[in-house]
Amino acid sequence: MRAPFIVIEGLDRSGKTTQTSLLHTRLEAEGIQAKLMKFPDRTTVIGQMIDSYLRSDSELDDHVIHLLFSANRWELASYITQLLEAGTPIICDRYAFSGIAFSASKGIPSSTPSPKLPYEWCRSPDIGLPAPDLVLFLDIAPERAKLRGGYGEERYEKEELQARVRGIFQRLGSEMQNETQRPVRPNWVTVDAGRERKVVANEVWSLVEPLVINRIDDPVAKLWSDKL
Ligand code: Z5A
Ligand code: MG
Numbered sequence: 661m662r663a664p665f666i667v668i669e670g671l672d673r674s675g676k677t678t679q680t681s682l683l684h685t686r687l688e689a690e691g692i693q694a695k696l697m698k699f700p701d702r703t704t705v706i707g708q709m710i711d712s713y714l715r716s717d718s719e720l721d722d723h724v725i726h727l728l729f730s731a732n733r734w735e736l737a738s739y740i741t742q743l744l745e746a747g748t749p750i751i752c753d754r755y756a757f758s759g760i761a762f763s764a765s766k767g768i769p770s771s772t773p774s775p776k777l778p779y780e781w782c783r784s785p786d787i788g789l790p791a792p793d794l795v796l797f798l799d800i801a802p803e804r805a806k807l808r809g810g811y812g813e814e815r816y817e818k819e820e821l822q823a824r825v826r827g828i829f830q831r832l833g834s835e836m837q838n839e840t841q842r843p844v845r846p847n848w849v850t851v852d853a854g855r856e857r858k859v860v861a862n863e864v865w866s867l868v869e870p871l872v873i874n875r876i877d878d879p880v881a882k883l884w885s886d887k888l
Pocket of ligand 2: 676677678753
């Protein structure tokens with residue numbers, strides 16, 4: 661038996677950081693020591709390059725920044741597996757799904773729906789990463805997210821881009837649900853993030869608690885392993 665790997669994904673300002681933190685605190689209150697992770701992890705050398713790009717302090721080719729985001733996850737991939745096998749649950753704020761959704765949304769003018777970076781190309785570097793046991797997708801309409809604090813300070817925080825990002829998240833979710841490898845439990849759940857913090861936190865807890873209590877009896881899977 662090993663610990664579960666829980667990923668919280670969602671649009672900007674959907675409350676991912678708020679909810680990962682509330683979940684971590686709740687686990688602690690229940691006497692469970694979980695590891696809180698966040699991508700991008702801006703503390704590593706690669707993470708610092710990403711941080712500089714997001715703040716528009718540096719320019720990078722779209723392919724390059726995409727690969728850096730993925731490399732930033734690979735830096736921690738074996739650590740993730742080790743922690744899970746050692747029994748420590750991981751709560752992760754964004755993961756590969758954000759990587760694909762943001763990059764594949766770039767440069768799609770409405771008249772010519774061909775992305776600068778195709779979806780399949782964007783997914784490739786993340787194939788084989790440790791797969792989450794559950795992805796909670798915090799869904800909120802971009803117009804509502806915009807009303808929340810701090811929206812608009814970084815590079816991707818534009819309403820039109822966010823709407824495209826939401827569409828790709830929805831595609832990722834339906835593909836994950838259709839994956840034949842893990843029929844035992846749902847691995848992608850959409851949570852309405854437009855509600856009160858506490859209401860969202862209670863739903864998140866109800867989805868995570870059984871995994872933490874019962875634990876997982878199969879090895880850490882690999883993301884999109886049918887493509888390996
Ligand atoms: N990115 C990428 O391109 N490729 C990748 O591979 C990865 C990421 C991993 C930075 O991410 C950017 O990197 C991001 C995607 C891209 N692009 N953009 N834009 P980040 O994770 O570092 O972003 P962030 O700065 O943490 O912001 P966020 O994720 O957008 O916000 P959030 O974590 O979802 O929301 P929050 O900080 O918890 O809450 C936002 C505000 O709303 C705050 O004032 C809260 O108090 C408030 N809030 C939260 N919940 C509620 C509720 N329920 N009601 C009302 N108000 C609320
Ligand atoms: Mg956040």
